[in-house]
Amino acid sequence: MDEKLLDETTLSVDLATQELYVKARNDGSETLWDRKAALKNQCGFGEQGVCCRICTMGPCRVSPIPGKGVQKGICGATADVIASRHYARMVAGGSSAHSDHGRHIAHVLHMASRDGDYQIRDEKKLLNVAARWGVATEGKDIYQVAHDVAEAALNDFGKPFGSMVIPPSITKQRLKVWEDNDILPDAIDKEVVSIMHATHMGCTADAESMINLSMRTSLTDGWGGSYIGTEFSDIIFGTPMPREIEANMGVIEKNMVNIVLHGHEPSLSEMIVVAADDPELKALARGVGAEGINLVGICCTGNEVAMRHGIKIAGNFNQQELAIVTGAVEAMIVDVQCIFPALANLAQCYHTKFITTSKLAKIKDAVHIEFDENNAYECAKGIIRKAVENYTNRKHEKVSIPTHKSTGMIGYSNQAIIGQLDRVVNSYTHKPGTFEPLAQCLVSGVLRGAAGVVGCNNPKVKGDHSHIEIIKKMLANDVIVVVTGCAAQAAAKAGLLSKDAVKYCGVGLQKVCELADIPPVLHMGSCVDNSRILELVGEVAKILGLDMSELPVVGAAPEWMSEKAVAIGTYVVSSGIDTFLGVVPPVTGSPEVTDILTNRLEDWVGAKFYFETDPAVAAEKMLARIEEKRAKVEALNVQRMNVTDYDDLAPAGF
Numbered sequence: 001m002d003e004k005l006l007d008e009t010t011l012s013v014d015l016a017t018q019e020l021y022v023k024a025r026n027d028g029s030e031t032l033w034d035r036k037a038a039l040k041n042q043c044g045f046g047e048q049g050v051c052c053r054i055c056t057m058g059p060c061r062v063s064p065i066p067g068k069g070v071q072k073g074i075c076g077a078t079a080d081v082i083a084s085r086h087y088a089r090m091v092a093g094g095s096s097a098h099s100d101h102g103r104h105i106a107h108v109l110h111m112a113s114r115d116g117d118y119q120i121r122d123e124k125k126l127l128n129v130a131a132r133w134g135v136a137t138e139g140k141d142i143y144q145v146a147h148d149v150a151e152a153a154l155n156d157f158g159k160p161f162g163s164m165v166i167p168p169s170i171t172k173q174r175l176k177v178w179e180d181n182d183i184l185p186d187a188i189d190k191e192v193v194s195i196m197h198a199t200h201m202g203c204t205a206d207a208e209s210m211i212n213l214s215m216r217t218s219l220t221d222g223w224g225g226s227y228i229g230t231e232f233s234d235i236i237f238g239t240p241m242p243r244e245i246e247a248n249m250g251v252i253e254k255n256m257v258n259i260v261l262h263g264h265e266p267s268l269s270e271m272i273v274v275a276a277d278d279p280e281l282k283a284l285a286r287g288v289g290a291e292g293i294n295l296v297g298i299c300c301t302g303n304e305v306a307m308r309h310g311i312k313i314a315g316n317f318n319q320q321e322l323a324i325v326t327g328a329v330e331a332m333i334v335d336v337q338c339i340f341p342a343l344a345n346l347a348q349c350y351h352t353k354f355i356t357t358s359k360l361a362k363i364k365d366a367v368h369i370e371f372d373e374n375n376a377y378e379c380a381k382g383i384i385r386k387a388v389e390n391y392t393n394r395k396h397e398k399v400s401i402p403t404h405k406s407t408g409m410i411g412y413s414n415q416a417i418i419g420q421l422d423r424v425v426n427s428y429t430h431k432p433g434t435f436e437p438l439a440q441c442l443v444s445g446v447l448r449g450a451a452g453v454v455g456c457n458n459p460k461v462k463g464d465h466s467h468i469e470i471i472k473k474m475l476a477n478d479v480i481v482v483v484t485g486c487a488a489q490a491a492a493k494a495g496l497l498s499k500d501a502v503k504y505c506g507v508g509l510q511k512v513c514e515l516a517d518i519p520p521v522l523h524m525g526s527c528v529d530n531s532r533i534l535e536l537v538g539e540v541a542k543i544l545g546l547d548m549s550e551l552p553v554v555g556a557a558p559e560w561m562s563e564k565a566v567a568i569g570t571y572v573v574s575s576g577i578d579t580f581l582g583v584v585p586p587v588t589g590s591p592e593v594t595d596i597l598t599n600r601l602e603d604w605v606g607a608k609f610y611f612e613t614d615p616a617v618a619a620e621k622m623l624a625r626i627e628e629k630r631a632k633v634e635a636l637n638v639q640r641m642n643v644t645d646y647d648d649l650a651p652a653g654f
């Protein structure tokens with residue numbers, strides 16, 4: 001480990017994180033911050049996206065500074081070509097992760113049965129989704145419908161002709177923008193494969209074309225794979241509804257068997273939640289001297305089970321190691337994505353069993369128990385049994401659990417949001433069951449706009465700081481906030497998901513929260529659930545007869561780190577929503593790619609990226625952009641007074 005001590009208060013604003021970082025140091029355990037410090041200077045060429053190793057004539061690193069050093073790779077690729085190809089491959093990596101997750105959930109839907117481990121929990125949603133996929137439902141058993149829908153979706157991943165099935169929440173103006181820009185995607189898998197082809201040595205060597213292909217691919221994620229992931233999960237596991245949760249390390253219990261669920265896909269964690277209630281396992285826990293079994297979540301698997309079952313959130317990305325450092329975790333069970341390989345060795349310093357479960361995410365030195373959906377419940381029980389039996393190995397002298405935890409509300413699916421909005425429907429002019437009240441608040445200016453704050457932690461940024469700064473600034477300016485992923489968990493820990501957070505709000509937002517009985521920051525789920533945000537923005541735009549790019553709506557990923565975030569940012573911008581990145585993507589070595597992303601995209605799709613590492617400045621710019629975009633909705637202010645055609649307001653697919 002590095003000799004120089006890091007000041008824990010600079011690593012994260014989260015007090016539990018600071019406390020456990022110090023414990024890790026005292027225990028002689030290494031964390032992400034220690035490894036970052038040990039790296040010293042990170043590679044400047046990589047940072048700016050100008051190192052190419054796509055073929056073995058290279059690696060070729062070209063100078064980002066015009067007139068200085070080597071300007072071209074051996075094949076002649078310029079910084080613009082190299083950076084744009086790298087960007088495209090990040091989009092492909094991110095899209096493939098989300099879409100493969102969606103495909104997996106579709107397979108689970110395909111195996112659902114009335115007396116099996118996986119059942120249908122939201123029939124209404126299934127029937128709505130069936131209509132979109134052109135699946136006949138009349139006179140059919142609901143499980144037959146489920147299997148047909150799953151098959152239709154699975155076929156969409158690789159269908160040979162035509163474009164992928166686009167959800168009905170998209171505006172027709174947006175579809176036209178996609179057609180005009182030639183970014184309406186073909187099949188989901190095909191686009192990822194095509195972009196890998198286009199970035200191969202000797203193919204696309206034009207930044208504009210490369211970013212265009214990236215947008216096309218990213219749309220297969222947001223409106224395709226992720227959308228399927230969310231909707232099918234809701235069908236199988238239930239559509240989330242508002243409930244209270246607790247968040248931060250204080251949710252780990254001293255006298256219980258603690259099991260941390262980490263990763264992304266809900267198919268295993270859902271079974272773990274059910275199995276943890278099994279009388280046999282509860283008795284086993286008492287038998288080893290524990291008071292019971294305590295499930296807690298990290299990252300997006302944590303979000304999935306929190307949204308649907310109120311499972312407590314132990315923390316976000318930065319805290320995955322720290323959960324183990326408490327010394328009180330019997331097992332950390334992981335599926336896919338965002339899992340540090342470092343956890344395997346760290347777990348060995350404590351008594352924790354680090355259990356990998358996916359063929360796609362085996363980690364050396366972990367205990368691998370492959371999850372078998374065909375035998376899901378028994379498999380989940382077996383994994384929990386391992387955790388319970390491990391309780392007696394706990395080294396009590398190594399246990400120290402921070403007391404920090406906050407409470408908040410979670411579970412805001414679009415159905416849940418409509419449920420809350422129904423409380424404020426003006427029965428003279430609207431019918432219930434629509435987003436109309438929200439649209440009206442935006443038009444009147446009671447809400448100035450909406451911001452989606454999403455994404456990861458990244459040790460380049462003080463943990464959670466940017467998320468919280470930006471969210472608070474939005475609230476103070478009457479901008480309602482929706483959150484997903486690790487940003488949502490940062491908000492939960494900071495108490496921003498609590499209804500008490502109205503104290504941070506301007507009067508307009510305060511009033512809306514009181515009337516609709518919501519917190520000002522709505523937790524909409526995991527990273528694939530950014531599809532819920534697309535759906536929401538699309539539906540509100542449709543009510544107002546505007547395109548999504550004409551709404552006073554912005555997105556931000558203040559602390560992002562993963563390829564998935566690049567895919568998300570790209571599909572959000574392609575969907576017409578400006579996106580503020582708090583970590584600069586590795587493209588700045590290319591003047592052209594930087595110009596396309598932060599400038600020219602606006603001409604193509606009506607939205608663009610902003611790179612801004614200072615959260616205070618980012619928040620100012622977000623607010624300015626919202627005010628700028630208010631022009632269109634304000635022009636509607638008068639027209640909207642006489643709404644009579646209710647049917648036009650009904651959202652699609654609800």
Ligand code: XCC
Pocket residue numbers: 264299300317337338454455456457484485486487526527561562564565
């Ligand atoms: Fe968190 Fe989704 Fe980012 Fe991973 S990627 S760090 S938000 S867990 Ni989605």
Ligand code: SF4
Pocket residue numbers: 052053054055056057058059060072073074075076077082201202
């Ligand atoms: Fe170098 Fe071109 Fe090969 Fe990239 S593709 S490594 S720039 S020769």
